[in-house]
Amino acid sequence: MKQDKIRNFCIIAHIDHGKSTLADRILEKTHTLSERDMSEQVLDSMDLERERGITIKLQAVRLAYTASSGEEYTLNLIDTPGHVDFSYEVSRSLAACEGALLVIDASQGIEAQTLANLYLALEHDLEIIPVINKIDLPSADPQRVMNELEESLGLDASEAILTSAKTGQGIDDILEAIVKRVPAPGGNEENPLQAMIFDSHFDVYRGAVAYIRVMEGRLSVGDKIKMMATGRTFEVSELGVFRPAMVSVSSLGPGEVGCVIASMKDVKDTRVGDTITLSRRPAPNSLAGYRPAKPMVFCGLYPVDNEQYQDLRDALDRLQLNDAALSYEPETSAALGFGYRCGFLGLLHMEIIQERLEREFKLNLITTAPSVEYHIHMNNGSEVSIDNPSSLPKVIDIDFIEEPFVMATIMVPEEFVGPVMELCQDKRGIFSNMEYITTERTRLDYELPLSEILMDFFDRLKSRTKGYASLDYELMGYRRSEMVKLDILLNGKAVDALSCIVHREKAQARGRNLTEKLKEVIPRQQYEVPIQAAIGSKVIARETVRALRKDVLAKCYGGDISRKRKLLEKQKEGKKRMKSLGTIDVPQEAFMAILEVD
Amino acid sequence: MQTMAEKGIYVHVPFCARKCQYCDFHSVVADETFVGSYFDAFEQELLVRSREAAADSFDTLFIGGGTPSILTISRLDRLLRMLTSSFTFSSSAEITVEVNPSSLSLAKLRCLRSWGVNRLSMGVQSFEPNLLEALGRLHTVEQVFQSLRSARQVGFDNISMDLMFGLPDQTMAQWQATLATAVQLGIQHLSAYALILEEATPFYRWAQQGLLALPDEDTEACMFETTMQYLPDHGMPQYEISNYARLGCESQHNMLYWTGKPYLALGSGAAGYWRGRRYVNTKDMALYVSGWQNHAATETLELEEFPNRYQQMDEYMMTGMRLLRGIHGPTFAKRFGMAISEAYPAQLQRLLERNLVQWTADGYLQLTYAGRVLGNHVFSAWLR
Numbered sequence: 001m002k003q004d005k006i007r008n009f010c011i012i013a014h015i016d017h018g019k020s021t022l023a024d025r026i027l028e029k030t031h032t033l034s035e036r037d038m039s040e041q042v043l044d045s046m047d048l049e050r051e052r053g054i055t056i057k058l059q060a061v062r063l064a065y066t067a068s069s070g071e072e073y074t075l076n077l078i079d080t081p082g083h084v085d086f087s088y089e090v091s092r093s094l095a096a097c098e099g100a101l102l103v104i105d106a107s108q109g110i111e112a113q114t115l116a117n118l119y120l121a122l123e124h125d126l127e128i129i130p131v132i133n134k135i136d137l138p139s140a141d142p143q144r145v146m147n148e149l150e151e152s153l154g155l156d157a158s159e160a161i162l163t164s165a166k167t168g169q170g171i172d173d174i175l176e177a178i179v180k181r182v183p184a185p186g187g188n189e190e191n192p193l194q195a196m197i198f199d200s201h202f203d204v205y206r207g208a209v210a211y212i213r214v215m216e217g218r219l220s221v222g223d224k225i226k227m228m229a230t231g232r233t234f235e236v237s238e239l240g241v242f243r244p245a246m247v248s249v250s251s252l253g254p255g256e257v258g259c260v261i262a263s264m265k266d267v268k269d270t271r272v273g274d275t276i277t278l279s280r281r282p283a284p285n286s287l288a289g290y291r292p293a294k295p296m297v298f299c300g301l302y303p304v305d306n307e308q309y310q311d312l313r314d315a316l317d318r319l320q321l322n323d324a325a326l327s328y329e330p331e332t333s334a335a336l337g338f339g340y341r342c343g344f345l346g347l348l349h350m351e352i353i354q355e356r357l358e359r360e361f362k363l364n365l366i367t368t369a370p371s372v373e374y375h376i377h378m379n380n381g382s383e384v385s386i387d388n389p390s391s392l393p394k395v396i397d398i399d400f401i402e403e404p405f406v407m408a409t410i411m412v413p414e415e416f417v418g419p420v421m422e423l424c425q426d427k428r429g430i431f432s433n434m435e436y437i438t439t440e441r442t443r444l445d446y447e448l449p450l451s452e453i454l455m456d457f458f459d460r461l462k463s464r465t466k467g468y469a470s471l472d473y474e475l476m477g478y479r480r481s482e483m484v485k486l487d488i489l490l491n492g493k494a495v496d497a498l499s500c501i502v503h504r505e506k507a508q509a510r511g512r513n514l515t516e517k518l519k520e521v522i523p524r525q526q527y528e529v530p531i532q533a534a535i536g537s538k539v540i541a542r543e544t545v546r547a548l549r550k551d552v553l554a555k556c557y558g559g560d561i562s563r564k565r566k567l568l569e570k571q572k573e574g575k576k577r578m579k580s581l582g583t584i585d586v587p588q589e590a591f592m593a594i595l596e597v598d
Numbered sequence: 599m600q601t602m603a604e605k606g607i608y609v610h611v612p613f614c615a616r617k618c619q620y621c622d623f624h625s626v627v628a629d630e631t632f633v634g635s636y637f638d639a640f641e642q643e644l645l646v647r648s649r650e651a652a653a654d655s656f657d658t659l660f661i662g663g664g665t666p667s668i669l670t671i672s673r674l675d676r677l678l679r680m681l682t683s684s685f686t687f688s689s690s691a692e693i694t695v696e697v698n699p700s701s702l703s704l705a706k707l708r709c710l711r712s713w714g715v716n717r718l719s720m721g722v723q724s725f726e727p728n729l730l731e732a733l734g735r736l737h738t739v740e741q742v743f744q745s746l747r748s749a750r751q752v753g754f755d756n757i758s759m760d761l762m763f764g765l766p767d768q769t770m771a772q773w774q775a776t777l778a779t780a781v782q783l784g785i786q787h788l789s790a791y792a793l794i795l796e797e798a799t800p801f802y803r804w805a806q807q808g809l810l811a812l813p814d815e816d817t818e819a820c821m822f823e824t825t826m827q828y829l830p831d832h833g834m835p836q837y838e839i840s841n842y843a844r845l846g847c848e849s850q851h852n853m854l855y856w857t858g859k860p861y862l863a864l865g866s867g868a869a870g871y872w873r874g875r876r877y878v879n880t881k882d883m884a885l886y887v888s889g890w891q892n893h894a895a896t897e898t899l900e901l902e903e904f905p906n907r908y909q910q911m912d913e914y915m916m917t918g919m920r921l922l923r924g925i926h927g928p929t930f931a932k933r934f935g936m937a938i939s940e941a942y943p944a945q946l947q948r949l950l951e952r953n954l955v956q957w958t959a960d961g962y963l964q965l966t967y968a969g970r971v972l973g974n975h976v977f978s979a980w981l982r
Contacts, residue, residue, distance in 0.1 A: 524815075526952055526972055549819030552973030554792040554840045558623075558662060559608055559855045560869035561913050562876055562901055568916065568978040583952065 001074060004184040006255040008213065009129075010078040010093055012121060013103035014111035014470060018133040022103060022165035022174075023061075023077060029171050030063040030075065032243055060096075060199075060211055060257045062241045067179045075178060076257040078198065078213075080117075085346030087474065088291060091120055092198040092273050095289055096213035096257060099127040099182030101174065102155075106132050106140035106162075110148045110437060112411040112470035118153060127182045130155055131174060136164040144438070152437035185255025192283040193217030193225075193276065195252070195260075200270035202321040203261075206238070210260045210270035212252070215287060217278070220251035224279040225262060228286035232269055233279050234262035266321045293325035295343025296404070296475065297350055297454060298387035300331055300368035300497060301357070302339030304579055304588075308363055309338050315361035316340060319353060326353060331388070335495045335581050336366055341388060344370075347454060366579050368497045369594045372451045375402040375478050390496040392485045395536065402478040404450040407432065409472045414440050416465040423464055427452035428481075428503060447476065451501070456595050486511055488518070489532040489539075490584055500594050511541040513597035521589045524548040529584055603657035603692065603850040603859070607685060609677075610865035611663040612636075612883065615701065619734035619804075620762075622796035624867030624881045625664035636883065637673065639890035640865060641680060643879075646893070647862055648684035650872065655686045658851035658861075659693045662719070667697035671709050678713035687714075692850040694719050694758075699745040700737035707752045717756040717849075718749055719789075725779045726772050729765050734800075746783060756847060758787035763821040765793050766801075766810040773821045774828070781832040786847035790825045791840050792818060819971060826970065839920045839973055856921050858914045858933075867900075877902045907934065908982065911941055915980035919955070920973070924964025927957075938963055945979040 013019040063075040080093045094100065100121045104114055121128060130149055132142045146157035161177060163170030199211040212219075219225070223236045238261040240246040252258045264270055272293070275286035303312050316328050327343035344350040350370060357363045373387040377399045386392055408429070412420050414436070421431070424446045433445040448457075453473065461469045484507050488498035498518075502510050511533030518531050522545050529545040553567060578585040613633060614625040628636070659681065669677065687693070694717040695710055710718075722742050724730050730737065749757060759780060763773050780788055793812075795802045804810050813821070826836055834842040838856065841849065854861050863870030866886040869878045878901040880886050889898035905913060911934050918925040931937045939946055946963075949955045954969035954976050969976050 526954070526968070526975065548972060549815050550792075550822055550971045551975065552792075552822075552839055552971060553794075553977065555794060558610070558869055559861055559863060559871060560878060561855065561871065561917060562869070562878065562903065565913060565916060565981065568974060569981055571974060572978045572981060 001253065001256065003187070003253065003255050005071065005073050006076070006185055007073060007099065007178050007182045008076045008078065008097045008185055008255065008257060009099040009101060009178055009182055010080050010097045011101045011103055012080060012090075012094075012114070012117035013133075014105070014108070014113040017103050017105040017108065017111075017114070018165045019103055022101070022131070022133060022163070022171075023079065025165050025168055025171045026063065026077060026175070027061065027244065029168075029175060030065050032061060032063050060242055060259075061244045062257070063243070065175055065179065068176060071179075073179050075175075078257065085344075085349045087116070087120070088293065088345075089199065089272055090117065091124075091289065092196070094121050094124045094126060095287075096196060096198045097124075097126055098185055099129060099178060101129050101131050101178075103131045103133050104145050104149075106135045106142045106145055107137050109141075109145050109441060110152060110411065112409050112472040115153075115409060115411065115443070116472035116474075128155060129174070129177050129181055130157070130160040131170075132160050132162050133165055135162050136167050136169070148438050148441065152435075152441075152443075187214065187216045187254030189218050189253050191216040192281050193219055193223075193278045194283045194287055195219055195276040196287050197270055197272055197274045197276065199272060200267045200324070202267055206261045208264035208267045208270045208321070210262075210264070210276070211257075212260055212276060213257050214252050214254050216254060216283065218251055218253045219260070219276070219278075225260070225276050226279045226282060227269060227271070227274050228277055228283070229271055229274040229290055229292075230269065234264055234269070236260055236262045267324045268320075271324055293345065295325065295327050295345060296450065297344045297346055297370045297372065298341060299344075299350060299370045300333060300336070300339050300366075300388065301328075301342050301354070302333065302336040302366045302368070302497075302579075304364040304366055304577065306337050311361065312340065312357070312363055312365070315357050315363060316342070318361075319356060323353075325349065333368075333390070333497045335497045336368075336579060339366075343387070364577065366497070366588055366591055368591050369500055370454050371501065372404050372449075372454065374483065374501060377402070389485055389499040389501045392501065395484075400480050401483045403481045403483060405447050405476045405479050406450050406453065406473040407476050408446045408448045408453070410444045410446065410461065410469055411437070412442055412444065412465055412469040414442050416468060417442050417444065419464040420444060420461065420469060423457075423460055424448065427455075427457060448473070449479075449481065449503075450475070454595070484535050486514070487534045488514065489530075489534060490522075490581060490586070491529055492532075493582070494534075495581060495586075497591055498594075507535055508540055510594070510597060511535070514594055515541045515543040517593040517597045518590055519543040519545055521587055521593055523585070523587065525583070525585060527583065602857075603854055605654055605656050605859065606658035606660065606851050606854045606861040607656055607681070608851070608861055608863045608868055608870065609659070609661045609666075609681065610863070610868035610879075611661060611666040611669065612866045612881075613663065613668060614665045615668050615698075616734065616736055619732070620793060620796070620799055620801040622799050623664070626883060628883075632883075633669075633673070635887055636866070637677070639887040642890040642893060643864055643898075644680055644684055647864055651685060651862055655688050656862075657688050657691050658854060659685075659687065659691065660851040661695045663696055665698045665701060665721075666695050667706060668701045671706055674706065675709050675713075678710070678715070682713055692717055692756075694849070694851060696721065697745070698737060699741040700735075702741075702745045702748065704748050704752065707748055707754070711752050711754065716754070717758065718754050719758045719760065719787075720745065722759040722780075723762045724765065724768075724772075725776045726768070729768055729772070732766060733762070743783075746785075756787070757785045758789060758843075758849065759783075759785055760789045760791065762791050762793055763825065764813055764818040766812050768813060768821075770817060770820060770824070774824060777825060777828050781829070781834070787841070787843040787849060788829060788834055789841050790829075792822060822971065835922075837922050839970065853921075856917045858910065858917065875902065875904055910934070912980045912982060915942070916977045919963070919965060919969075919976050922964060922970075924955075924958070924962040927961045927963060942980055949976060949979055 011019045060078045065073045065075050078093045078096055080090045132145050135142055149155045149157045161170050161173045194216040195212040195214045197210045197212055203209050221236050226233045239249050241258040273290035277283040303309050320326050325345045328340040331341040354367050371387055373385050376384045379399045429446040429448045435443045482504040483501050484504050486500050486502050487494045515531045515533050528547040531543045532539045533541040578587045612625045693715045695715050696719045698721050725739050795805050829842040836842050837848050860872050862872050866879055866883055867881040877899050880898045880900045886898050956966050
């Protein structure tokens, strides 16, 4: 394959701006798939992705394209995840490309993720092809979007391509622009091999499969390879490209994109961002930008039924094969028994894992409220990191506590700036910058504690802005904060799994709101259940769930014992979703209640 | 209590003059032609079932519905003749028919009486005209009194009434007045049911839409507790969660359900337990009719199961604990080959700790007072 006829590109877009549909049309146009074979949105393969309308795992597809000049091109479309939790993965797939289609919804305009992804793409020197999508919608306003492109992104609006991925309009223009405007990949076949892993997945039959972009040198079947970050070596048993089903190839040269199969046991061997080189002739250095996946959000996962503990472990093992960013270690809670403390890239990542555990592995789980990692500076000068509120050392031994802060970028229509600033202030945000993108759209930058973003910040943001705001953030570092541990007592007994770490100034209100919320979600039981919130030994709020007065099936349904049995079983099933803490049955929502109060 | 009934027959008459707004029991409003073809099929079923029980003697017969009393006299006559000639009943058998005060006449009552019907179960529900109307009942309060007089006139001396509490707009005072009226009427048996909102009923829909002013949990609980206090104080002890009777007038037929005894079931939608088999006849009337016309008995079943020993045990506990006297430990052990405490060690301990059940000196495991109001916690505890 001629290197100068390769084009590697990706599509970056804010969620719902039509990335997946555009990808489908491109696949169709290049006859990679016939219309008949298309199930809608081929690139999103997991059910969950479809339901949530987001792409979690990236993939690469090789397309054959005959340009209007008559020349044959090989286009590699590299898909990118569209959520802030996966920004590192995005950065790696951008690094595998020379160009990017920047897709913007003609009626929505530029959003926070558009911006964040564009900056990332510019950092990687990608050629940007602006694509204004959904121009068939009645609400489309391409001219406004073009103004935004010029004014706030500094792009040449005359280069923007107007399309409708839905109707197929403008797809040819996009393909021509890719071959004309995106540069051919560099790299020299004679150099030592440097291939970047931009994604991986676990295949039951093949083990870990690494998706790579060859930067320098050539990789062939049979080669002994070395992972430069981990130092581990493997022998390549198979190389493949996707069109979109995998097709075996004998080698991959500079600029090419494909996958490597080499009897790698799990995805820990194929770390995203790592460089693959050859054992016999290693590259002098690895490619820039590697960073081990670092969890930012932590929570406890406990089986409702203790007998499912081993099943939970097996399920986590299985999921981790496919997800290097998921971390977990055994944890014990006095209230919940044996479980796992799990680390995630972000809230969405956490929800996805939790849902997969329940759905695919049929586990019935209690998830404790997510926490960030705090740095605790002790009086004796030592420092400990904790990600579980119940492991906070005694107050008397603590000098001070640091918590992670993020720089949040919020894009919002001008009219909502006030409410958004109010929200950020309320969430302990520190104003950093405000900028008008157009006369109607504003960009706000705030320094915010990550823990506050976990507390349904996004939902609140959406509701205060009628859904118009978009959010992106990145970790800035740790800052000293006045944090305290808020304990919840049920029936006079502290429930460790309900403890949380909150800012001192907010403790009183949170305690009050949390007890109120718990009163709502804990059903009435045989005996009344006092709920208290306490800091140390000081009770700051109290509510009571009154005792259940009556719960008895009146009718006997003739002799239809089976029916009665089913009714009672159904009722019992509801109880099984609850965790028994002593004599109190606590539903799953209770453990997440802290996220819904403020 | 009189000697225990051992075997019974339940006959379902799935016809009503009108569906009540809260009711999800199987019944339809049908014309005479369809009722005719239904009973043709029914007689086929009766023939087959009577062969299954040729050697058995029955202690109870319960004709329920639906509204059996809306059948014409000639049809009631034929139905009872078929039943009494096809099955053998013991001399003291309890024979009950469910009746609606709006569709009773002296002639009908005489007909029932002539075939040996000795117990009436009257669907009264309330003595408040506005509540009767809201429920969609066809009868008036006056018709209840009239029916009772007529029934007594032809010799019925074992009469039960169904009453409901927890109704929309029903007040505590109204319920107390209803109980007092029932007691004054001097009937032998009372079933007092809390309203259950069953899916697929207008009431359920209305409640979802917030259109029903249902009493709150506390008021409903209060109504239940008042009933449990008032009726026993007035000569009608509670013997089951929803049932009260003068001594010796407990429903023999319902006792069969609660004590794991066998009963045949006939008619569309009827549920039986016979020779270890639980079955429910189809509620699809067209299927019931065509199936029995073709003598294809198996096709007309909606459900058929053979509970294993553990299921039998669970169901025995689930139903038996509804009785206030409870379950006799030695009887359970004899029937299932292990003690209750062996079969359900953890569940039993938990319920005892929570004071929902208790052992009596004579070996019965029974509900405590707390257990009665939270009965579901006890009934469902045994289900695995």
